[in-house]
């Protein structure tokens with residue numbers, strides 16, 4: 001499942017970083033990306049796309065070697081899993097949650113927000129708010 005990480009961050013729009021075309025994942029469920037110098041994983045959870053940090057918060061295992069099933073990302077080393085709604089770790093573990101980042105799809109591609117926190121359940125709303133702020137900044141509203 002791992003491939004060569006891609007480097008992104010060519011363009012920004014009101015705090016959103018352009019990752020690439022909407023079909024960037026192709027038929028993969030997850031792929032490593034690098035944004036700035038930050039290693040992340042772009043992944044598909046059902047019909048939702050989001051990004052997470054690449055290193056497991058436990059002992060730093062590469063989560064691109066794990067698997068994504070039923071809304072959870074499983075670490076390949078000790079098999080803890082992370083809830084992809086909020087990053088919380090499975091029962092029995094006591095380390096911090098996995099950091100999640102929102103990704104939204106627009107006609108011009110995938111956009112990432114580096115704001116730490118649970119991804120918006122409705123990325124299009126976050127998109128609209130960001131676009132409105134950008135429009136106001138550009139004097140288009």
Ligand code: FES
Nearest residue numbers: 056058059075078
């Ligand atoms: S390194 Fe991921 S659960 Fe231990």
